[in-house]
Amino acid sequence: MEESTIYLIIAVSLTILFLIYDTYRRRPRRTIYITRELLVCTKCNYRVERDAEPGDFIGLLKGKCPSCGGDLKITGIYAVEKK
Numbered sequence: 001m002e003e004s005t006i007y008l009i010i011a012v013s014l015t016i017l018f019l020i021y022d023t024y025r026r027r028p029r030r031t032i033y034i035t036r037e038l039l040v041c042t043k044c045n046y047r048v049e050r051d052a053e054p055g056d057f058i059g060l061l062k063g064k065c066p067s068c069g070g071d072l073k074i075t076g077i078y079a080v081e082k083k
């Protein structure tokens, strides 16, 4: 057997072993995170937390305040563990 073939077999074996190990390692504590955002009314300080949507960023005016009709501003975006 050629030396290069042996090296190739070793490389492939290590890759497979790593993939198996990686899958095994992740399975027990598979945590799912969800992205939430905090919206605060610019007029009355009404606060509401909801799921963040793609394209949202801090400072974006999004939606109307259900309490006074003012603009809701995103003041924070964060990931939380899904329970």
Ligand SMILES: [Zn+2]
Pocket: 041, 042, 043, 044, 045, 046, 065, 066, 067, 068, 069, 070
């Ligand atoms: Zn308001």
